[in-house]
Structures are given as structure tokens and as C-alpha cells.
Amino acid sequence: MPKHIVRVILLLAGGLALGLAAKWYFTAESFYEFGHYRADSVAEIAAQEPAFKTARYCESCHAERHAQWSANNHKTVVCEVCHGAAEGHPQKGKLPIPADARKLCTLCHEKMAERPRTQPQIDLAQHGTGQQCTVCHNPHAPKLAGVVAKVAGDAAAGGKKHAASCAGCHGANGISPNDTWPNLAGQNAAYLVRILGAYKSGAQTDVMMSPVAQTLGDGDIQNLAAYYAGLSCKAPASGKAAGDAAAGKVLAKNCAACHGETGAGTNPAWPNIAGQKAVYLANTLKAFRAGLRKDPMMAGVVRGLSDADIANLAAYYAAQSCGKKP
């Protein structure tokens, strides 16, 4: 074979060998292992950290809240839908409690023809008069039915029962003579029915109240509630409270969503606390904190309160004028 042809062949062969060597060298180690791709990339993708941690992760610390949520209608809406992804929590700080419930809740509950009819929907113009949804609904147990007890009692019969069984402690006009027992005059009837029912059933206990409530029939409870709700709550000013009302006012902002700015709430299922006895209020808050009184909403709210905070709150609410705000 002529020399120049041999040289060309050698050159081409050399180039080919060099090219193959380069391809071999630069191709990732795991390429072609399963196919025309880099097998290592699968493990790299699988190694990313999940941002959403699931409700089970939340439960490990927030068991009480989790139990309430998982027993109620919102159990299909996992924690991280409203509170955001839990990645980095608790190490990097708290997760947000949604500030604008009306904006958040209406993502699912704004009435739209496109939504399936099985979805509970509200007409924004007619529902809630522009208030935050959380004023009436507990987002972890949103359904109100059954919470607002129906009251259809006879106030006159309730008055007789009151004189016979309750006036000794709660005062002839439902205004208690001392600071430890609550005023009942002007209290929400639905709340009274609920709380008396709780004493009767044993869901809530008190050395004084439990034996009394157990003697009451369902009709008595209805009558009493109607009677107290109709009384005037105007009470003589009690002695100076231990706490600082001004400091209490700042704290009370956290309670305003349910109890109203001055302690007169909008939902009849919850008690009016404006003008209530300071010592009673403080004792009740401490009972919630200690778990003696059981209410998932209150338990969460009072957890972070110190004794001084409680005294200040009690002083603030005790100093407010009772009854609904004009």
C-alpha cells in the first residue's frame, strides 16, 4: 500500500481512538448503567429534603391541637395548608397563624358556580358582615351547629328556681356578692346552657357547682339561662383589682377576635366577660392554664400567660362596662 494512504489510515485510526478515549473519560461513571442517562442523578433527586412534613410531624409536639383538628370537619385540611410548610420549624422559628382568615378561608368557601355543590360555600356579601371568620368559627373545629345551644326557657320559672337554688351565692339579682363567684346577670343564655350542661354531665367539675347542677333538669337549665340573660348586668363597682388594667388592654387584643374588644363577644356560645368579677376571671384563666377547665381554644390561648398577665387581663375586663357595645 502506498505510504501516504497508510499515513492517512493511521491518522484516522488515531483520531478515532482519541475520540473514543475522550468519550469514555468524560462520560459520567453511572451513565448507561440503566439506560441513556446518569444513574447517579436518581439518588441525587431522591435526596432532596421535603418541605411539607405532614400532620404526623406536627402531632409529635401539638398533640392536643392535633386531636381536636383530626376529630372535626377540617380534618382533611392538613396543618400545612394554613400554617405553611413546616420545613425548618421549630428550629428556625414559629409557623404563622394566618392573619387574614377571611382571605384564607374564602379560597375554599367563597360561593362559586364552578365549585361542586357538596362544598360548603358562603355568599361573601351576606355572611359574617365583613368580620374575620375566626370571630365565630374555630378553624380547628369549624362547625358551629350544636355549639350555640338553643334556648327556649321560661324566665319566670327560671326566676323561682334561681331564688331557691342559686341566689345564695350568685346574688338576688344575679350580681354576686363577692369577687370569687361570677355575676350571671346579662350573661349569654346559650353559654349558660352549655356550661350548666357541662357541670351536670361532669364534663366540667367544681366543688360548689357540680352538686347543684346535678339536681337540675334540662328544663331548669333552659329556664335559668333565659332568666339570667334577661337581667340587667349593671353592678356596683367592686374593689380595686390587683392587676394593671392598661397592661391588660394590650394583652386583650389577642382575645378580641372571640370575646370582643371589651369582653362582650358576638357569638352567644361564648361568655360575656366585660364587667365580670376580677378574681373569678383570674381563677378561671388559671384553671384553663392548669387544664382543670377543658376547652381546646382557651387552652391554647392561656398557655403562654404568666400570673401577672392573668391579673392584668382580669383587671381590664372587670373594669369594662358590661353588656353589648352600642
Place this chain on the structure above:
Amino acid sequence: MKREAISALRARRGFLRKIGVAGAAVAAGSTAVLRKVAAKSESAAAQKSFPTADYDWTKRKWAFGVDANKCIGCLRCVEACKRENNVPLDAHHFNTWVERYVYLEGEDKPRIDSQQDPVNIAASGSEGEYRFADRYKGAKVEKAFFVPKLCNQCEHPPCVQVCPVGATYKGADGVVLIDAKYCIGCRYCVQACPYGARWFNEEKGVTQKCYWCYHRISKGLQPACVEVCPVGARVFGDRNDHESPISLFIRNNRVQVLRPETGNEPNVFYVGIDKAVS
């Protein structure tokens, strides 16, 4: 004659010197090559399970179900997906999205919009939050529904076929993955997908898409969108498991796939959509 001999000698000396330098370089390089040879002979298949110690992709056959009858269009899936997968928080990049089909009385064709429509962005208040505006309020709506969309993880994915560098591929468990290190950003796959599931990340210079939260499903979790869906409109599971949510979903419903005529054989199964959806 003598001068020529000298120049020939010089040339030879220069050539030899070059050979010497090249030889030294080869000697230095050979250790690197040897290391490479050793590494290549260690195959990943030698592991007990692939791709991770707790997850064997040959045992799974993932599939996804969408029940449009249940979807309420709350878009929590879209927001969760963006957060989970670091998708840019704007109105142009989505791994998953939701379309709204509305038939008004007297109209044959549906009006279609999605969360990225300017009207809906105006209702949400920002490009990083999503909500459907109540834009058909007062109109006579004859029929309307929401349809969540995502990558179909096709049995015969055209995006994989067109990738020139092997940066996207179909895994043994059925998920079509993207190797961001190998992607050269040519965007052929974006063009090839008939469902518009792929998008280009201008910042990173690579294509991205839904991968059924592979980092979650390989750890035994649900994809983020399935996790947050409040009404169970999204179903996910393993078809190898006869009692998994997706197996039950496919067995108990008349399911359909999008654009069956393409022959891609999607692995996302729909219930409650009509022929306008593709």
C-alpha cells in the same frame, strides 16, 4: 548539505523534547485515568436497592389520579408545589396548575382560564399567591368545573425521546426525571411535550417539570399537592399494590387520559372531565 543535516538534527531534537513532555503528561494523567477505571468498575447496581437504601424503584409503579368532580379550585396544590420544589413565585412557571372550564348558557364552547390569568392574579393580590376570582358572578353558568393538570409521566414520553444528552429519562418506577447537571438547556423537550408540562428555568438554565415529588415518594410520603388537597381530588399511589388509593381509583371509576391519540400513554388518570379538556 551539511546545513540541511544540522536543521534535520534540530528538528529531531525538538520532536523528541515534545515527546518527552507528552510522556510526562501521560504518566501524570494515567493515575487519574486509573482512578477513573476503578470508579467505573464499581457499579451502582451493586447496591442492595436503588436509588436509595430504603427505596427500590423496581418494586413500584406509580400512577396519579385526578377527580375533577371533587376539585374546588382552591389552588392549595399549586402553592404547595411551588414551595416544595422551589418553583419561581411568578405567574409563568408551574409544575402543576389548575384550569377552569365554564360553559355559559347559550355558548357551545367553554371559557377556559387558569390561576395565571390576569383577572385571577388581580384577585389574589400578588403573583406568588393564587386564587380563582369569582368572575362569573351573576352570569348564567350551565356547567363548570376545575381540572388540575400536571406532568403525565407518559409510558412513552416524547420529551425523553428528543433529549440529545440523556438529561431526561423514565425511571423503573415510571417517573420521568430530569438530570439538572446534564441538561444543556436546549428546550427540545419543552417543545415535544403535548401537555405543556415542561417549562424552562431561565435562572438555572435547565428545564423543569413535575416529577411527582420524587424526593417525597421515595421516602414514603405523598407528593406535596396530594398531601395538601383538602377534598381528595388528587390521588396517588402504587399500581403494583392492588389496594392502593390509585388502584382503587382506577378500578372503581371510568377513568380517561388526556390526548390518548398521541400514543404517549399517560399515567395521570382523570374522572369528571369532558372532551374540551386536553
